[in-house]
Amino acid sequence: MSNLFDLTGKVAFVTGGASGLGFAMAEAFAEEGAHVVFADIDAPGLERAVGRLTQAGLKAEGVVLDVREPSRIRETIESAAAKHGRLDIVVANAGISGGPPFSEPEGQIENIDLATWENVIRINQTGVFATMQAAARVMKPRGSGRIIVTCSISGLRTGVISGYTYAATKAAVVHLVHLAAVELAPFNIMVNGVAPGPFLTNIAGGRLHREPERAAFMAASVPLKRLADPAEIKGLALLLASDASSYLTGTVIPVDGGATAM
Numbered sequence: 001m002s003n004l005f006d007l008t009g010k011v012a013f014v015t016g017g018a019s020g021l022g023f024a025m026a027e028a029f030a031e032e033g034a035h036v037v038f039a040d041i042d043a044p045g046l047e048r049a050v051g052r053l054t055q056a057g058l059k060a061e062g063v064v065l066d067v068r069e070p071s072r073i074r075e076t077i078e079s080a081a082a083k084h085g086r087l088d089i090v091v092a093n094a095g096i097s098g099g100p101p102f103s104e105p106e107g108q109i110e111n112i113d114l115a116t117w118e119n120v121i122r123i124n125q126t127g128v129f130a131t132m133q134a135a136a137r138v139m140k141p142r143g144s145g146r147i148i149v150t151c152s153i154s155g156l157r158t159g160v161i162s163g164y165t166y167a168a169t170k171a172a173v174v175h176l177v178h179l180a181a182v183e184l185a186p187f188n189i190m191v192n193g194v195a196p197g198p199f200l201t202n203i204a205g206g207r208l209h210r211e212p213e214r215a216a217f218m219a220a221s222v223p224l225k226r227l228a229d230p231a232e233i234k235g236l237a238l239l240l241a242s243d244a245s246s247y248l249t250g251t252v253i254p255v256d257g258g259a260t261a262m
């Protein structure tokens with residue numbers, strides 16, 4: 001049987017690729033033969049990410065991008081497509097935490113800071129939409145493509161894992177996945193989401209690395225009773241980016257140690 005997950009010759013663009021889940025997804029694509037364009041606001045992080053892949057003999061390049069600038073998103077996606085003559089996979093992944101859940105005073109409804117709210121919406125929601133929009137502009141005329149959105153189980157259900165702002169943006173992007181999947185299906189563009197549970201990354205300033213009690217609480221909240229390693233997103237990302245998911249669109253798949261089954 002041919003390798004359904006083979007990405008040889010494909011070009012992938014990943015926002016927020018310098019760290020955590022974005023890096024792991026990009027690495028998975030490169031390991032299966034894709035050329036990866038990392039886009040991230042963190043220039044030194046980008047350099048490290050590209051270096052890690054190229055030193056391993058994989059194909060990668062980096063572009064500094066703040067997803068709060070939709071015109072720059074369009075520009076970087078279009079220039080990646082023009083440079084490589086194709087763009088097969090776009091991952092709208094860049095995202096930030098919106099502050100603590102309501103189990104902490106700062107996260108209670110009367111204390112939510114609206115300036116923070118706006119900033120999180122610009123990155124997690126408008127930034128994701130603008131990335132999907134720029135991807136669709138390139139992919140529609142080609143009649144093929146994969147758009148993957150990093151959602152969250154916080155957008156699928158309530159809980160005290162994350163704050164109002166974050167949960168609101170993640171619920172919004174789940175709906176964007178559904179809408180875009182329906183519009184873009186006739187163009188052979190598959191749009192799907194990954195909905196991670198708690199992964200040990202640098203999100204929220206690396207809070208889970210610094211606060212073992214919080215990490216233990218999060219781990220206890222999932223049936224597998226542990227946090228996930230970023231590499232544990234790779235299998236699902238590869239599925240959604242490759243021919244292995246040729247009849248799969250409009251889904252948001254939890255990778256959450258069983259949390260949403262509870």
Ligand SMILES: NC(=O)c1ccc[n+]([C@@H]2O[C@H](COP(=O)([O-])OP(=O)(O)OC[C@H]3O[C@@H](n4cnc5c(N)ncnc54)[C@H](O)[C@@H]3O)[C@@H](O)[C@H]2O)c1
Nearest residue numbers: 016019020021041066067094095152196198199201202203
């Ligand atoms: N870690 C988790 O438990 C978890 C769970 C569910 C969903 N997610 C989602 O996964 C995605 C990746 O987060 P992560 O956990 O890997 O965190 P991370 O902090 O390790 O990585 C996020 C990356 O996004 C980049 N970034 C932040 N703001 C940006 C901006 N304005 N423009 C461009 N890049 C920007 C950062 O520089 C960083 O490289 C986010 O959308 C997050 O909401 C994470």
